[in-house]
Amino acid sequence: MRRFTASEAYLARAERVIPLGSQTFSKSRTQYPFGVSPYFITRAQGAHCWDLDGNEYIDFVSSLASVTLGYNDPDVTHAVTEQLQSGVIFSLPHPIEAEVAELICELVPCAELVRFGKNGSDATAGAVRVARAFTGHDRVAVCGYHGWQDWYIGSTARRRGVPRATQELTHSVPYNDLDALRAVLVSHAGEFAAVVIEPMNVAAPRPGYLEAVKSLTHEHGALLVFDETITGFRFAKGGAQEYFGVTPDLATFGKGLANGYPVSAVVGRRDVMKLMEEVFFSFTFGGEALSLAAAKATLTKLKAQPVIPTLIARGQAIVDGTRSIVEANGLADVFSVSGHPTWSFLNIADARGATAFEIKTLWMQETLQRGVLSVGSHNVNYAHSESDIAALLQAYADVLPMIGKVLDQGTLRQALRCEPLVPLFKVR
Ligand SMILES: Cc1ncc(COP(=O)(O)O)c(C=O)c1O
Incomplete structure (x- = not known):
C-alpha cells in the first residue's frame, strides 16, 4: 500500500508558513483528499513524477496542462x-x-x-x-x-x-x-x-x-x-x-x-x-x-515533430478506452468522458445514492494508489507513451467497476480511507 506520511508531515510544516501550503489552489489539499494523497512532488521526468514519499506516478495533470512536451524535455x-x-x-x-x-x-x-x-x-x-x-x-x-x-x-x-x-x-x-x-x-x-x-x-x-x-x-x-x-x-x-x-x-x-x-x-x-x-x-x-x-x-x-497528432492519438486512446470500460460495466449513470482528446475529462455524476464528490474522492484514492496522478482530466503530453496510456486504462478497468460495486452495495463511505472532498470552486 502506498503511504503519504512524508507528504502529510511536510504539509503541516508548509502550512505553518504558507497559507494552504501551496502557491496554486489546484495543487492544494482542497483538491487532494487528505490521507490518500501526496502533497509534494520532488522530481519529474517525461510523463512520470515522484512524490516526497518516493511514490512514482504517471502524471496526467502535466503541471495543470502547462507541460505539453514532457518534463525535462x-x-x-x-x-x-x-x-x-x-x-x-x-x-x-x-x-x-x-x-x-x-x-x-x-x-x-x-x-x-x-x-x-x-x-x-x-x-x-x-x-x-x-x-x-x-x-x-x-x-x-x-x-x-x-x-x-x-x-x-x-x-x-x-x-x-x-x-x-x-x-x-x-x-x-x-x-x-x-x-x-x-x-x-x-x-x-x-x-x-x-x-x-x-x-x-x-x-x-x-x-x-x-x-x-x-x-x-x-x-x-x-x-x-x-x-x-x-x-x-x-x-x-x-x-x-x-x-x-x-x-x-x-x-x-x-x-x-x-x-x-x-x-x-x-x-x-x-x-x-x-x-x-x-x-x-x-x-x-x-x-x-x-x-x-x-x-x-x-x-x-x-x-x-508530430507533437500535436501524437497528443491527439494518445488522448483519443484514453477517451475511447475509458468510454468502453464505462459502457462494458454499465456505469454510464456515474461516469462520462468529454473534452478534446488532448485535454479530456472524466465527468462524475451524483449517482446511486452517493454525491459526485464522494465518488470522485474514492476514484482519486484508488487511482493514486495505482500510480495515476489526475484530478479528473487527462492532460496529455508528448512524453506519454502507449504503455502509460495502457497503464491508465488498466487502472480504470480495476477502479471503475469496483466503484460501481460499492455504489450498488451502498458501502462507498466504508471504502473511503479519508473524508470526501467538498465542492469549493467550479468554473467549468
Ligand atoms: C483558460 C485559462 N485562462 C487563464 C488561466 C490563468 O492562468 P495562470 O494560472 O497562469 O495565471 C488559466 C489557468 O488555469 C486557464 O486555464
Whole structure:
C-alpha cells in the first residue's frame, strides 16, 4: 500500500508558513483528499513524477496542462541551459523576445503583434485592458476560467477582496448558449469591451457556436478574445482558433507556450495591439530569457515533430478506452468522458445514492494508489507513451467497476480511507 506520511508531515510544516501550503489552489489539499494523497512532488521526468514519499506516478495533470512536451524535455532543457550561460534578465530587451514573437505570429492565425507576460492571468488582464482602451467600453462577458485577477475572479464564488464596482463590470455566461450571451449584451447595450471565452473546455462547441459568438460580439461593438491559455499549442499548432477555423480579435496563451516555463502572451490584431504602446502592460520579468528560450525550443519542436497528432492519438486512446470500460460495466449513470482528446475529462455524476464528490474522492484514492496522478482530466503530453496510456486504462478497468460495486452495495463511505472532498470552486 502506498503511504503519504512524508507528504502529510511536510504539509503541516508548509502550512505553518504558507497559507494552504501551496502557491496554486489546484495543487492544494482542497483538491487532494487528505490521507490518500501526496502533497509534494520532488522530481519529474517525461510523463512520470515522484512524490516526497518516493511514490512514482504517471502524471496526467502535466503541471495543470502547462507541460505539453514532457518534463525535462531534452530540447527545452538544452535551450534553457544554453541561455543560462549568457544570462536570465538584462537591462534592455534580449533579441529572443522578437524571435519568439515571430514564431507565434507565424503559427497563430490572429497574431499580428505579441506581448509577453508570465502567467495566463497577466495575458487575460492585458487583453481586457487593451480591449477597454480600444472600444472605450468597460463591461466584459466571460465564459470559462480566466485567472486570479480582480476583473475576472470577481464574477465567481471566489470573489472575496474584489471591490463591488469591479465585480459589477464582469458578466459570466454559460458555454454553448447564444441566447444567454445575447441577453447579457443587450442588457447593457453598447457597454461591452470584450467577450472573453475559452473556445472549448469540457464540452465541444455546437456547430456554428463560435462563429455566432464572434458576430454577436462584433454587432455589440465589442472585441472577441479567445482565452487559449490551455487550448493554445495543444489543440493545434495555432490553437483552438486554427482547430475550429474561427479567428478572434485577440487571444491569450500561457501554459503550453514554453513546456511549463513561466511565460504567457497576449496577441492579436495589429490595430488593437498597437495600443499596447499606450496601455500600461509592463513588468520587470516580462522579457525573462530562460522562459523565452524554452518557448522558442517548444514552438520549434511543435513545428518540426508530430507533437500535436501524437497528443491527439494518445488522448483519443484514453477517451475511447475509458468510454468502453464505462459502457462494458454499465456505469454510464456515474461516469462520462468529454473534452478534446488532448485535454479530456472524466465527468462524475451524483449517482446511486452517493454525491459526485464522494465518488470522485474514492476514484482519486484508488487511482493514486495505482500510480495515476489526475484530478479528473487527462492532460496529455508528448512524453506519454502507449504503455502509460495502457497503464491508465488498466487502472480504470480495476477502479471503475469496483466503484460501481460499492455504489450498488451502498458501502462507498466504508471504502473511503479519508473524508470526501467538498465542492469549493467550479468554473467549468
Ligand atoms: C483558460 C485559462 N485562462 C487563464 C488561466 C490563468 O492562468 P495562470 O494560472 O497562469 O495565471 C488559466 C489557468 O488555469 C486557464 O486555464
